[in-house]
Amino acid sequence: MKKFVTAVMLLSLLCSLIIGTGSGAAAAATTVPKLFLNGERLQTPVDPRFVDQYTFVPVRIVSESLGFKVEWAGKNVNISNGSNKIVLTLNSKTAVVNDREVTLDAPPFADKSTTLVPLRFVSQQLGLSVYWEKETQSVHLYQQESPKSPEEGSGSTGSGETGHNPDDAGALGTLSSITFDGISSVYLPYSGDISKIETQVLHNTERFVVDLRNTVMDSGLTANLENGQSSIAIDTHPSFTGIRYSNFKDKPTTVRIVLDFSAETPVNIVQEDGYIRLDVLEPGSVVVPPPVTTPGKDKPSNGKFKVVIDAGHGAHDSGATANGKVEKEFNLALVLKIKALLDQEPQIQPYFTREDDTFVELMDRAKFANDLGADIFVSVHGNKATPTATGTETYYTRDNSKALADVLHKHLLKATGLKDRKVKPAGFVVTKYTKMPAVLLEVGFLSNKTDVEIMFSEEKQNEIAREIVAGIKEYLKVS
Numbered sequence: 119m120k121k122f123v124t125a126v127m128l129l130s131l132l133c134s135l136i137i138g139t140g141s142g143a144a145a146a147a148t149t150v151p152k153l154f155l156n157g158e159r160l161q162t163p164v165d166p167r168f169v170d171q172y173t174f175v176p177v178r179i180v181s182e183s184l185g186f187k188v189e190w191a192g193k194n195v196n197i198s199n200g201s202n203k204i205v206l207t208l209n210s211k212t213a214v215v216n217d218r219e220v221t222l223d224a225p226p227f228a229d230k231s232t233t234l235v236p237l238r239f240v241s242q243q244l245g246l247s248v249y250w251e252k253e254t255q256s257v258h259l260y261q262q263e264s265p266k267s268p269e270e271g272s273g274s275t276g277s278g279e280t281g282h283n284p285d286d287a288g289a290l291g292t293l294s295s296i297t298f299d300g301i302s303s304v305y306l307p308y309s310g311d312i313s314k315i316e317t318q319v320l321h322n323t324e325r326f327v328v329d330l331r332n333t334v335m336d337s338g339l340t341a342n343l344e345n346g347q348s349s350i351a352i353d354t355h356p357s358f359t360g361i362r363y364s365n366f367k368d369k370p371t372t373v374r375i376v377l378d379f380s381a382e383t384p385v386n387i388v389q390e391d392g393y394i395r396l397d398v399l400e401p402g403s404v405v406v407p408p409p410v411t412t413p414g415k416d417k418p419s420n421g422k423f424k425v426v427i428d429a430g431h432g433a434h435d436s437g438a439t440a441n442g443k444v445e446k447e448f449n450l451a452l453v454l455k456i457k458a459l460l461d462q463e464p465q466i467q468p469y470f471t472r473e474d475d476t477f478v479e480l481m482d483r484a485k486f487a488n489d490l491g492a493d494i495f496v497s498v499h500g501n502k503a504t505p506t507a508t509g510t511e512t513y514y515t516r517d518n519s520k521a522l523a524d525v526l527h528k529h530l531l532k533a534t535g536l537k538d539r540k541v542k543p544a545g546f547v548v549t550k551y552t553k554m555p556a557v558l559l560e561v562g563f564l565s566n567k568t569d570v571e572i573m574f575s576e577e578k579q580n581e582i583a584r585e586i587v588a589g590i591k592e593y594l595k596v597s
Contacts, residue, residue, distance in 0.1 A: 151165075153256075155259045160183065169224070172237070176232050178233065195208070208227060211223075213239070223236045237257065291308050292334055296339065298361065301355075302398050307503070308393065314332055317385075326383075329374050347362055349361065349363075357400075358377065361378070385399065386399065390539070400515075423493040423596070424490050424493050427456055427469070428471040429446075429452075430558075432475055440563075443564050445502070446475070455582075456468075457470060457473070459583055471483045471486055483548050484552045494594070495552045496557055501569075505565055510537070511527075522555040525589050525592050526589040530559055533585035533586075536569060546558050559586070
């Protein structure tokens with residue numbers, strides 16, 4: 119399932135602090151940003167500047183302040199600290215980091231014998247967390263306590279003293295974006311380490327507050343701040359009305375995120391590899407629903423169970439796209455293999471929300487199953503998050519769906535062999551508005567190279583289809 123349906127246009131790291139007015143090295147915005155490292159203002163021979171929507175900084179002063187040696191060799195700039203080596207080439211967007219090619223947002227250029235490089239490259243490859251202070255037009259860089267290899271990216275265990283509250287002295291992690299999937303989940307992808315997460319529920323008005331300690335926002339978020347905060351309107355949930363976010367004025371390394379509700383609404387918070395997920399449940403969903411008769415205990419009068427299989431997305435709705443693959447194609451390919459197997463089952467009558475590249479509205483998928491009086495509903499999806507996120511997970515909404523989720527998840531794990539990301543509650547339309555036990559299967563991550571190879575393997579798809587059918591039969595207690 120495409121998890122990152124961006125609610126607002128989130129700009130890339132430090133690309134749009136202020137939009138430049140010209141092009142190339144000769145044109146820059148009139149505002150000159152101030153540059154700080156671990157709280158100390160850096161005095162640079164050439165000022166940092168904004169050029170074509172990117173922030174450029176003098177690479178020598180930053181690198182040497184961190185203990186790196188900087189040398190010129192023709193058009194190349196060599197940066198090293200004994201164990202790590204970076205080679206930049208003037209006017210080229212390709213750099214070499216420890217013998218690995220890396221692409222920059224924009225090419226470095228020289229001004230008065232000083233090389234200026236895009237700030238994102240500097241922060242990532244030298245292991246720095248970044249905080250943009252809009253009020254003073256200042257870029258704050260925070261050094262890691264134990265610098266990682268440049269390939270590993272920016273900030274994880276920072277130690278920069280900011281002069282503020284000791285509990286928030288160092289920025290250990292960087293919040294990359296805040297996105298709502300349009301249904302029920304808010305995603306907070308981050309780099310570095312965000313381990314101090316504090317939450318509170320407030321009433322009158324209803325709010326769910328998340329404080330991320332030792333955390334700064336990347337400039338794609340800070341660029342949207344007005345008077346220190348920004349907001350995202352939500353209009354696709356029965357009680358979830360919006361998201362607000364800001365930094366504490368006296369604690370710049372605490373990010374506060376507030377979910378606003380029109381009614382008391384439970385929120386489930388889950389931290390995964392590289393992102394935090396806030397699952398917004400339906401108002402009142404904490405109340406245990408009345409028991410529902412489980413299919414399998416009583417066979418239908420005609421001897422056949424009605425099973426609806428849903429291939430997520432379709433047509434113009436491609437779902438997740440990553441590593442050259444498209445989710446809607448995976449979903450349909452797997453569902454057609456499931457169909458071929460279920461068509462051979464004498465005690466099961468399968469139905470399908472789509473059998474080709476067509477689009478069906480989410481509520482229409484649920485209505486299709488409800489109108490049939492189906493016994494179970496299974497929606498098939500592929501996932502997307504950070505490149506390191508991996509594994510198989512299964513979602514359900516109502517308590518009467520938990521048993522089906524457990525059985526299918528067990529079989530799905532057996533087939534994929536991927537990391538167990540567990541069975542989880544969520545408020546997806548197709549699992550929330552169907553009347554029968556309903557689950558949503560996230561087979562693997564298209565954004566992970568290992569997962570996607572498994573997902574698009576013909577042999578593996580056949581195995582996954584067999585195990586899903588085996589799980590359906592186990593749940594329905596048919597032989």
